[in-house]
Amino acid sequence: MRRQAQLAGSLIPAVALGSIACGGPAPNHQAAQRAAAPAEATPLLIGVDFRGPESVRYDPDQDVFFISNVNGGMSSKDGNGFIMRVSAARPDTGLVFVRSGQGGVVLNAPKGLAIIGDTLWVTDIDVVWGFDRHTGAPVAMVDLRPLSARFLNDIAAAPDGSLWLTDTGIEVDPRGRIPVGGDRIFRIGAGHAVTVVAEGDSLHEPNGITWDAARRKWVVLPFQDLQSYIFLLDSTGMTRLPVMPGRGQFDGVEALPGRKLLVSSWGDSAVYLVTDSSSRRLLTGLVQPADIGVDTKRGVLAVPLPNRDEVQYWKLSLR
Numbered sequence: 001m002r003r004q005a006q007l008a009g010s011l012i013p014a015v016a017l018g019s020i021a022c023g024g025p026a027p028n029h030q031a032a033q034r035a036a037a038p039a040e041a042t043p044l045l046i047g048v049d050f051r052g053p054e055s056v057r058y059d060p061d062q063d064v065f066f067i068s069n070v071n072g073g074m075s076s077k078d079g080n081g082f083i084m085r086v087s088a089a090r091p092d093t094g095l096v097f098v099r100s101g102q103g104g105v106v107l108n109a110p111k112g113l114a115i116i117g118d119t120l121w122v123t124d125i126d127v128v129w130g131f132d133r134h135t136g137a138p139v140a141m142v143d144l145r146p147l148s149a150r151f152l153n154d155i156a157a158a159p160d161g162s163l164w165l166t167d168t169g170i171e172v173d174p175r176g177r178i179p180v181g182g183d184r185i186f187r188i189g190a191g192h193a194v195t196v197v198a199e200g201d202s203l204h205e206p207n208g209i210t211w212d213a214a215r216r217k218w219v220v221l222p223f224q225d226l227q228s229y230i231f232l233l234d235s236t237g238m239t240r241l242p243v244m245p246g247r248g249q250f251d252g253v254e255a256l257p258g259r260k261l262l263v264s265s266w267g268d269s270a271v272y273l274v275t276d277s278s279s280r281r282l283l284t285g286l287v288q289p290a291d292i293g294v295d296t297k298r299g300v301l302a303v304p305l306p307n308r309d310e311v312q313y314w315k316l317s318l319r
Contacts, residue, residue: 151169169181230263249268
């Protein structure tokens with residue numbers, strides 16, 4: 001039996017929904033079902049049409065979630081990746097929005113998502129693609145192979161319109177996660193010029209990244225084992241923000257009003273609420289939760305579980 005997601009904070013379950021209809025042939029997966037444990041702690045599970053969902057980004061203008069699907073190995077250049085667009089009002093309805101092999105697009109293992117203007121940006125191992133967020137048509141491709149990018153992961157929009165993204169400095173194969181070095185944070189600016197903002201082993205395999213408007217700092221999550229802190233980065237340097245002791249492997253991060261952060265952890269199978277002075281587990285029992293997203297209209301947290309082909313939706317009620 002699959003492990004239950006346990007309630008360890010102030011969260012209210014989202015209403016239960018059905019499976020998502022996917023454009024084109026649907027992957028042959030069975031819908032995952034979960035027994036109530038207890039009923040007030042049971043999230044929505046969707047397991048039919050996702051294939052390794054890795055990142056969720058909410059588009060408030062269209063009221064949709066974009067969800068990247070690796071659909072293969074995390075480091076595999078297999079041309080199997082795709083991006084889904086899912087209604088936030090009705091997450092039981094959605095379509096494949098961008099599919100590798102159509103319109104000259106090659107998506108291998110798409111991960112982090114960011115929106116600037118009318119463009120949806122996505123990282124994919126060593127390149128970054130831009131798509132029209134209304135039509136899915138490709139509008140840009142930024143090649144980071146000349147900079148020896150190894151594992152482009154999360155990506156976030158900056159106030160100045162630039163993009164910041166992490167290179168976790170790993171490769172993933174059947175043996176597991178293999179550190180290969182090159183831990184970096186890149187910035188893509190005007191004219192798609194790429195610069196290195198930070199680099200080195202002290203980043204501890206950077207994964208999630210987001211701009212925290214309240215602190216006016218970047219939040220960067222180390223994915224390395226056993227880390228019990230996350231990074232705050234600005235022009236003066238990098239400081240550490242403690243997270244309650246655990247097993248680390250932090251992945252997704254969302255900044256909320258009031259200097260609050262939501263942080264997912266593979267090592268703890270959890271989502272944390274982190275403030276300047278404290279942290280606590282909101283959810284536990286989540287199998288390797290990846291790059292989370294928040295529906296800011298309804299206060300719903302979407303948690304992708306790539307190794308279960310599932311996305312869970314939780315109604316937030318943070319105090």
